[in-house]
Amino acid sequence: MPCRVALRSEGAPNCTAEEGCLLCCLAAEWVIITLMLIELGHFALILAFGIAIVQMIVPMVGAHRGNAGWMAMAEPAATAQFLLTAFAFAVLTWGFVTSDFSLQLVYLNSHTDKPMIYKITGVWGNHEGSMLLWMVILTLFGACAAWFGDGLPARLRARVLAVQASIAVAFFAFVLFTSNPFLRLEVPPLNGRDLNPLLQDPGLAFHPPFLYLGYVGLSMSFSFAIAALIEGRVDAAWGRWVRPWTLAAWMFLTIGIALGSWWAYYELGWGGFWFWDPVENASFMPWLISAALLHSAIVVEKREALKSWTILLAILAFGFSLLGAFIVRSGVLTSVHAFANDPARGMLILIILAVFLGGALTLFAFRAHAMESKGVFSTVSRESGLILNNILLSVSCFVVFIGTIWPLVSELLFDRTVSVGPPFFDAAFTPFMVALAIALPLGSILAWKRGSLARAAKSVVGWLVVAIAMAGLAYAIQSGNSALGPIGVALGVWVVGGALADLWMRSGRDSIPQRLRRITRLPRADWGKATAHIGMGVTIFGIAAMMAWEQEDIRIAQIGDSWDVGQFEFRLDSVNQFEGPNYLTTMADISVWQGARQIGDLHPEKRFYPVANMPTTEAAIINGVLRDIYVVVGDPQEGGGWAVRVYLKPFANWIWGGAMLMALGGCFSLSDRRLRIGAASAKKTPKAVPAE
């Protein structure tokens, strides 16, 4: 059997057979396949684009005409779209892993010396690769709707998948025409230019995928909203179908934002955790709106009210996702971490944003009146509480929105170049969160339809007393007269206590052991609600406590010097130079003492990445439940010695811990029986709940 290509000298040098043996042939074929792999990936992406176009049109027409066959093609199409895109992504990852510098993208963003983990995460550490990841997730969500959407009416499912495909079409076009990751270089360079060193970090490596899961997850809520508008019908079942998608998207956004914030905290070198940077705001706006959406969807599900408002929120949530993509990719609003910005790409995203948001809102204007609400409720009721929640979340999102775009508006319309920074946001945004925290414990325990404020107040008044007492205690202990800390304590205790009181109230009126037993058997949705609300309280407390009670010390220290900050003593033992895998580093050795006991040895670094020609600061942190000790080393001084900064950051970890609790709450809620796959069909044959 002669080989198609004789690669005896290259592909299989050890083969001695005269005619090509099977092994040689296989080896040769393998070489050809790997050489072609990139092209195969590229081709898969184009094919997925084609399938998306068909999936956008055929099921929609089928749903309109009532043609079951046309509607049914949406499922295999969605699956194929996902598999092809995932293959393209795997190929690109292969290119990064094998450092295939014939790919322009790999050349620009990778290096052979880079640790493997960052070769892989480098796939999405750049514009083109991150867009491909975006596509994988977008098509994955579409495929999930196809795989797990058995409970949906065929017509609604066909429409949802068609709308989802139309979003995919827009972004496939964007990737293929403006940001193609599979462009080759004619002459492959010997080595690459390395990934931005700031991105070579575990916290940041996994921050984008989570954010994209969140951003793109909201496209499902959007698709459901548009499909419902086309159908002209929203009912409780719709509320139940749209909620898990929103919940999942919100959960991923929460994790993504928390990871980003945590990264900024330990990496940027001054321990800030939120900068109100346009790119951060871009992720925060969809988070706020999706939080509002997942609360209003409950009202649709349980009470068939607030329908058109919920649809509007679903449209806006994805609109803010697209706006976020625009802000990040276009660089219109200068920001610390836009890695690839290009006006042409920005323009295209702006067009996508205008088409989808404009189209959706127009459709909404024509069809919203068809969404007649059924449920009635009195002024004091859970419904009213959730309306207040929605108002506060939406308006606070608007604060972030106007603050983010104001520099642009002001320059274009009023010819004034202004900056809108943290002082503005702190002043304008915080009151909404305070109001939300005050209202939350009361609103969340009011009964549906008709509640009693007096009864609700009775079950949480104890916690109000505790909250005020704790605030008073905090005020007495703290040095200085800041109100921020005590207010944070009061709000945190109030929100956490309210959530606990809510759980306790649900356990009935029996003896305490019986109530405890019943609490463990409450629906997971109840646990989800309580956990997420507790997380919110914990985060509020963490932010206030850290901002109010942080201690900072900046000084020049000689080798051997020791100094006190708070109750800790620090000693600069030495400063040395080392060489890392792809960087050089100046590392200080600072020991930390509490009384006579050494509690830690810190190694803050200043790194330099020669390939990227970029310095970074690596803070050294002793993490603690009650406080973080955060040390940064700076420049050597002219008169000898080193600049050293020490921070004591009380309760810093509570900020992200709270965020994780919120996400965990989302998880619990998501696993609730009624939202589980096939909940609609399971209803027909009710099964006994197994006793735990």
Place this chain on the structure above:
Amino acid sequence: MKRLLVILVFLASPLWAVDPKEMLDDPVLEERARALSQELRCPVCRNESIDESNAALAQELRIVLRERMVAGDTDEEALEFMVSRYGEFVLLRPDARGANLILWLAAPALLLIALGIGWSTIRARRAAPEGLSDAEKAELEKILGRDAP
């Protein structure tokens, strides 16, 4: 090699946000300067205050700011001085004058509107009466075969 390493590291090392050398001896004055420098944007950076920025210009501004404070400027005077020198752009908290009023008032205005709409929604939902409406009563009478009163 080691020496080359050291040189490389130092050549690249950025200036450092708030260098100990810049700091004022008077702790009260220094605290005020720190607070003010968090309100001022570094003109050449992307969205960083001069307090956090490593840029040379930010350092210069920090020093200028401290000189003004030592010279006896109030906080307002020091900020005004910075604005007169570098423009409105350096203020991270835009002043509530002229068009910027929109920025400051838009959200409170929207809140009032939203509360208004929310309240009217709640009232409309509440309006469902306990008993039957007149139209429903008439309908009922008709079904029961009696004439409407």
